Amino acid sequence: MKKKLFVAIIFVAVSVIGLFFYRQPVKIATPPIFSSSKIATSSLRVIFFDVGQGDSALIITPQDKTILVDGGPDDKVLTKLGKYLPLSQKKIDYMILTHPHADHLDGLVSVLKRYDVGVVYYSGVAHTTYSFLEWLKLIKEKNITMKTIDKPQVLELDSGIKLDFLYPNKDLSGIEIKGQEESKFAKINNLNNVSIIFKLIYGRTKFLFTGDAETPVEEELLKDKADLRADVLKVAHHGSHSSTNDKFLKAVQPQMAVISSGLGNDFGHPHLRTLRRLERNSVKIFRTDTDGDVEMASDGEAIK
Ligand SMILES: [Zn+2]
Structure with missing residues (x-):
């Protein structure tokens, strides 16, 4: 028992x-x-694509909204989008054309053919090239909403994430740039200086996108006392010495800078003078020509 x-x-x-x-x-x-x-x-991702001599960057919010800023000079942008977006994704929520030069615009024509784009932002300034007309035609055919930046304004993306458009700070729509021709905006004789400039803000972290804007625009923003402070600066005009002047850099106070330029390009970008200016201001420099794609992530507190 x-x-x-x-x-x-x-x-x-x-x-x-x-x-x-x-x-x-x-x-x-x-x-x-x-x-x-x-x-x-909870991570916001910003990828500056290596598209050769040109500009193209993709922003992906924590809730998977996508913003494509410029498209570089050709189809390379499609390969990059395929690499960083899920294969099944055919939607780009926002497309921003900073200004209609070919090294920013041409890739966007290919993107419009391949992806469904929600809203297009541009400065309203027209150009006479075939690519620009093709770009406009596709937007019209696909019935895409087009918005003009004609004053400082804010676009809310996800909660706590926004685009703060700083420039153009006036209505430039309908202006066609033809060399040095006089117009009612006599100062604007250079397409670079109609670039859309905006700040991507997530919590305490800020990225400043500058297109190809040159020193006259930088001085205008400084005169207007625009809030330029940012952690990351997308250096204007591929690192040309005609942008990123000392006063502007002092106002932005970036910790990091990204220069988008093509290896061995004909323009000598980035210029040594710009690199020195950044180094003097203790800014860590990333370059698409030597580093390839530059990917950054923010949790709203810090940037990796
Ligand atoms: Zn450019």
Whole structure:
């Protein structure tokens, strides 16, 4: 009798211990899955594409909204979008054309053919090139909403994430740039100086996008006391010495700068003088010509 009781006790004990060990892995597995997905969904990603001599950058918000800023000089942008977006994704929520020079515009024509674009932002300034007319035609055919930046304004993306448009600070729409020809905006004789300038803000972190704007625009923004302060500066005009002057840099106070230019380009971009100015201001420089694509992530507190 005692032997049977002993066997029964052992049986119960083994079952209880077995149950305990069986349940244990389930409990352990839960927390890491939860926390890692939380990290992934709270990051804002900004990728400055290496598209050769030109500009193109993709912003992906924590809630997967996409903003494409310029498209570089050709189809390379399609390969880049394929690399950083899920294969099934055919939607770009916002397309921003900073200004209609070919090294910013031409890739956007290919993007319009391949992707569904939600809203297009531009400065309203027309150009006479085939690419620009093709770009306009596709936008019209696809019935895409077009918005003109004709004054400082803010676009809310996700909660806590916004685009703060600083320039053009006036209505430039309908202006066609033809060399040095006089117009009612006599100062604007250079397409670079109709570039859209905006700040991407997420929590405490800020990225300043400058297109190809040159020193006259920088001085105008300084005179207007625009809030230029940013952690990352997308250096204007591929690092040309005609942009990024000292006073402007002092107002932005960036920790990091990204220069988008093509290896061995004919313009000598980035210029040594600009590189020196950035170094003097203790700015860490990233270059698409030597570093390839430059990817940054922000959690709203810091940028990696
Ligand atoms: Zn350019």
